[in-house]
Amino acid sequence: MWSHFVIPIKTLARKRVLRPEYFIRSLSSSKLNHCSNAELKDSDSVSIYGNNYLRDEYTNVTPHILSYVSRKLHSVKNHPLYLVKRRIMRYMYGSFLNRAGNPLFSVYDDLPPVVTVEQNFDSLLIPEDHPSRKKTDTYYLNADFLLRTHTSAHQKELIKSGLDHFVIIGDVYRRDEIDSKHYPVFHQCEAVRLLSPHEVCNFMPSNDEIKVFEKDVRKPEKQACHTLEAVKLMERDLKNCLVGLMKRLFGRDIEYKWTESYFPFTHPSWELEIFHNDDWIEILGCGIMEQEILNKGIGT
Numbered sequence: 001m002w003s004h005f006v007i008p009i010k011t012l013a014r015k016r017v018l019r020p021e022y023f024i025r026s027l028s029s030s031k032l033n034h035c036s037n038a039e040l041k042d043s044d045s046v047s048i049y050g051n052n053y054l055r056d057e058y059t060n061v062t063p064h065i066l067s068y069v070s071r072k073l074h075s076v077k078n079h080p081l082y083l084v085k086r087r088i089m090r091y092m093y094g095s096f097l098n099r100a101g102n103p104l105f106s107v108y109d110d111l112p113p114v115v116t117v118e119q120n121f122d123s124l125l126i127p128e129d130h131p132s133r134k135k136t137d138t139y140y141l142n143a144d145f146l147l148r149t150h151t152s153a154h155q156k157e158l159i160k161s162g163l164d165h166f167v168i169i170g171d172v173y174r175r176d177e178i179d180s181k182h183y184p185v186f187h188q189c190e191a192v193r194l195l196s197p198h199e200v201c202n203f204m205p206s207n208d209e210i211k212v213f214e215k216d217v218r219k220p221e222k223q224a225c226h227t228l229e230a231v232k233l234m235e236r237d238l239k240n241c242l243v244g245l246m247k248r249l250f251g252r253d254i255e256y257k258w259t260e261s262y263f264p265f266t267h268p269s270w271e272l273e274i275f276h277n278d279d280w281i282e283i284l285g286c287g288i289m290e291q292e293i294l295n296k297g298i299g300t
Contacts, residue, residue: 046141048114053141061139061147065173068185069113069147074169081187084249085109085169088189091248092167095241096193105191108158109169114145115153123156124265125290139173139184147173151190152265159297164194181281194294195234203233223267225291231268234288242272242286250274256283265290 045052046061048069074081093103120126121133131137132149139147148154151168158166168190176182197212204210212230216222222231239258247254255275263269266287273280 048141049112051114053114053145056142058135058140058143060135060175061141065139065147065184068171068173072110072171074109074171074187085189087249088169088245089167091245092191095244096165104165105167105193106163106165107167107169108154111151111154111168111170113148113171113173114141115148116145117143119156120146120148120150120153123293123296124152125293126264130264137175139175149174151188155190155192155265156293156297158192159194159294163192165192167191192289197230200230200233203237218267221268223288223291226288231288235268235270238286238288239270239272242284246272246274246283261285261287263287265293 045054046059046066047053048066073079074085076082089107092105096104098104117133120138121130126132138149141147148170150172151170154168158168168188170188171185172188173185176184178184200212201209210229210233211227213225214227216224216227218224222228243256246256257273257275257280259271259273261269261271263285266285266289269285269287271285272283274283275281
């Protein structure tokens with residue numbers, strides 16, 4: 001039971017769950033290996049990696065945006081994004097090991113960017129009236145398919161496959177106005193860690209048993225099904241991990257602060273900001289995964 005954090009990797013060059021386990025992932029798809037680009041094939045369809053998507057009233061993706069789909073800059077050796085990815089993975093591999101001394105987290109960095117509306121929104125409990133669903137915010141291929149707006153779109157499928165520690169790294173697409181901190185195409189690194197109640201108890205100084213689940217009401221500091229004590233243990237572990245990662249990336253003397261936040265798929269949620277060039281910059285969002293997402297992923 002950890003949470004989940006998401007790092008936008010764009011100006012540089014995990015999510016957790018309250019249940020039993022952690023997860024991070026990176027994956028490659030054979031489907032990506034035999035096509036090199038995407039295009040508006042004709043007036044009736046959009047073609048990406050050899051798959052055709054019929055256009056409809058939702059279609060708003062442009063040839064310019066599609067030209068980015070096959071670039072995979074985070075996998076181009078010695079590219080700044082590739083170097084940042086490698087530094088992040090070295091940190092995760094070195095910080096989380098099993099009893100045999102092997103890395104706990106698996107990495108998925110080649111997942112196709114085309115996802116369904118269910119993957120990108122419904123599976124993450126994003127309300128139907130949420131602004132991110134609008135055509136002004138998201139690049140749609142048609143009413144059923146879109147270019148992912150976050151790597152979280154792959155969470156459910158990875159949990160369902162049995163993964164409990166994984167990292168996802170990939171390109172994401174949003175209809176943002178271009179400025180010094182925003183661009184329609186950028187990259188995210190996401191980690192998920194799932195823990196059993198027994199593993200949560202291991203965070204106690206004396207390994208004392210604590211109650212992890214309860215039937216309560218939802219509060220600002222916790223979900224209805226989680227105990228406050230368990231949430232605080234997970235929060236401490238999550239934040240320690242992320243502060244350590246930020247210091248690895250930006251230096252041990254980096255000035256940072258935590259702020260409370262809101263995401264439809266985590267509760268409680270936080271953002272980590274660092275002080276850079278006389279300004280506070282949001283670096284990542286994280287939180288305790290909504291138990292409903294986890295339950296659906298594992299089929300309970």
